[in-house]
Each structure stands twice: as structure tokens, then as C-alpha cells.
Amino acid sequence: MTSRDPEPVDETDDDDAALSWAGDDDRGRMTPRLRDAADDVPAAAVEPEPDEPHVAPRAPGERVLQFGTYAFGAVYLAISIGWIFSVQLMFYPGLDLLGEIMWQFGEFLAMVSAALWFAAVLTLTPEGVARRGAKRMVAFLVGALVLVPWPALGYWIGSMQ
Amino acid sequence: MSAHDATRVQAASVPLGWRIGVAVIFAALYGWFxxxxxxxxxxxxxxxxxxxxxxxxxxxxxxxxxxxxxxAYLAALLMGRGRALSARVVVFAAGLAATAAAALSLYVLA
Known part of the structure; x- marks a missing residue:
């Protein structure tokens, strides 16, 4: 063998070199992660930091108010559907254009009346108002009575008899 | 500051012209009914x-x-006092819509 002959290549070492980068061996060794007692504790059992804001549990009265709001929301949805049916049963009794336009506007308002009343009640009883729950429930009740869709109700009652 | 207090603070900044304008526009709409x-x-x-x-x-x-x-107009006017302009508009609109619904109901019941 002359000095110019290439040295025998160790293919195993070359494959390992091709699949690794310089410094791979040092990765993770610079700051070794030491196992401590916290690793054995489940995540849920770790107590929150003491400086985190404490969230107060919802009071029973608040839950009742929330349930009442949802219940009246369902009632008001039914009222809206009733008015949508109602306006299809009615027609303007006159012949003038302005009266016809305002009649159509009134029908539109009647269809959105339940949603507007609901929004107004929520607007008038924000958090911080005294006796908020009672005021909100009374306002919902008054609205439900005022906005009863009598045209559709009368039609359905009449058709059942 | 609660949401209620925030509403009061917003209401204080509503210009008088806007308050009167909203009241007048809704007065015309209620007036039609x-x-x-x-x-x-x-x-x-x-x-x-x-x-x-x-x-x-x-x-x-x-x-x-x-x-x-x-x-309905007077009730909406009184309930909207001291509130933000958007709250006033919502209350006026709710009262107007209730008036329209009541008018249609009374027309059927008449």
C-alpha cells in the first residue's frame, strides 16, 4: 500500500456522522433537568399562585337571575315567532300610500318588538343596579304581557274551535 | 367601577343636542301612532x-x-334619563316597537 492509497473507510462511523450534528451530544446536558418532588404531583393538585385574582363563586341569586333571563329569552323568542305569523294574517285597511308605508313599518316593529324589549331590559338592568333581579324579572313579565301576539293567538284559538 | 357606574359616566358626556335630537325623532315616530x-x-x-x-x-x-x-314615550324618556345615548335609543326603540305591537293587537281586538 502506498501513501497515496486512501485509507479504508469505516462506513458505520460515516452513517452515524451523517445522521447527527455536531453538538448533539451536548444538547440537554448544559442545564440538566433534575427530577424533583413537584414532578410526582399531578397538575391539577398544584395550587395556583397566591397573587392570582381570586374568582368568587357565582351566588345562588345570580344563578336564578341567569336562569330567569334564559327562560324569558325562550318566551320572547316564541313571541317573535307569533308576531311573524301575525303580520302575515293582516293587511292595511286603507288606500293611502303613507298609511300603507307606516303600516308596513308598524308590522316590522311588531316583529322585532320582543327582541328590542329584551335588549332594553338588559340595558336598563346592568350589574350594580339595586334589586337588579327583581327589576329585570318584572320588566320581562310586563313585556311578555304587553307583546302577546293577539292576531296569531286569536287565529289559532279560532282555528281550534 | 361597575357597569352601572360606567353607564352613568358615559351619560354625562352625551351632548345636549344629541339627547334632544333622539327625543325629537322618536317623538315624531310615536306621534304617528x-x-x-x-x-x-x-x-x-x-x-x-x-x-x-x-x-x-x-x-x-x-x-x-x-x-x-x-x-310609552314618557316612560321611555324617563327610563332613559341619565344613561348613555345608545341606551336611550334602545329604550325608545323598544317602547316604539311595543306601541306598534299594541296598535296591531288593538286593531284586531276592536
Missing amino acids: LFSAVSNLVALPALYTAQGFAEYIPWTPLVLGVIVPPV
Whole structure:
């Protein structure tokens, strides 16, 4: 063998070199992660930091108010559907254009009346108002009575008899 | 600061012109329903009487139709006092929509 002959290549070492980068061996060794007692504790059992804001549990009265709001929301949805049916049963009794336009506007308002009343009640009883729950429930009740869709109700009652 | 207090702070910054403008626009819209109800109150009894049905005049719906628009407007005006402009508009609109719904109901019940 002359000095110019290439040295025998160790293919195993070359494959390992091709699949690794310089410094791979040092990765993770610079700051070794030491196992401590916290690793054995489940995540849920770790107590929150003491400086985190404490969230107060919802009071029973608040839950009742929330349930009442949802219940009246369902009632008001039914009222809206009733008015949508109602306006299809009615027609303007006159012949003038302005009266016809305002009649159509009134029908539109009647269809959105339940949603507007609901929004107004929520607007008038924000958090911080005294006796908020009672005021909100009374306002919902008054609205439900005022906005009863009598045209559709009368039609359905009449058709059942 | 609660949401209620925030609303009060916003209300204090509403310019007087905007407050008056909203009140006037809604007064005109409520006024249409009042005008319509007064027209019915004036014309229908005479029509019923002329047709010989004077005893069937629906006085209750006719009178209620005249009472509802101004009462709803005043209620919305009072409840909107001291609140933000958006809250005033929502309350006025709810009152107007309730007036329209009541007018249609009274028309059917009459």
C-alpha cells in the first residue's frame, strides 16, 4: 500500500456522522433537568399562585337571575315567532300610500318588538343596579304581557274551535 | 367601577343636542301612532253610528290606542334619563316597537 492509497473507510462511523450534528451530544446536558418532588404531583393538585385574582363563586341569586333571563329569552323568542305569523294574517285597511308605508313599518316593529324589549331590559338592568333581579324579572313579565301576539293567538284559538 | 357606574359616566358626556335630537325623532315616530289612533277614535264611532251599529263601537280599544303612545314615550324618556345615548335609543326603540305591537293587537281586538 502506498501513501497515496486512501485509507479504508469505516462506513458505520460515516452513517452515524451523517445522521447527527455536531453538538448533539451536548444538547440537554448544559442545564440538566433534575427530577424533583413537584414532578410526582399531578397538575391539577398544584395550587395556583397566591397573587392570582381570586374568582368568587357565582351566588345562588345570580344563578336564578341567569336562569330567569334564559327562560324569558325562550318566551320572547316564541313571541317573535307569533308576531311573524301575525303580520302575515293582516293587511292595511286603507288606500293611502303613507298609511300603507307606516303600516308596513308598524308590522316590522311588531316583529322585532320582543327582541328590542329584551335588549332594553338588559340595558336598563346592568350589574350594580339595586334589586337588579327583581327589576329585570318584572320588566320581562310586563313585556311578555304587553307583546302577546293577539292576531296569531286569536287565529289559532279560532282555528281550534 | 361597575357597569352601572360606567353607564352613568358615559351619560354625562352625551351632548345636549344629541339627547334632544333622539327625543325629537322618536317623538315624531310615536306621534304617528298617536295620530293614527286619534283618527280612528274620531272616525270609527261616526261610521258605526251611520251604519246603525252604535252599540257595537269598540270604545276600549279605541281609547287605549290613544293612551298607549304618549304613555310609552314618557316612560321611555324617563327610563332613559341619565344613561348613555345608545341606551336611550334602545329604550325608545323598544317602547316604539311595543306601541306598534299594541296598535296591531288593538286593531284586531276592536
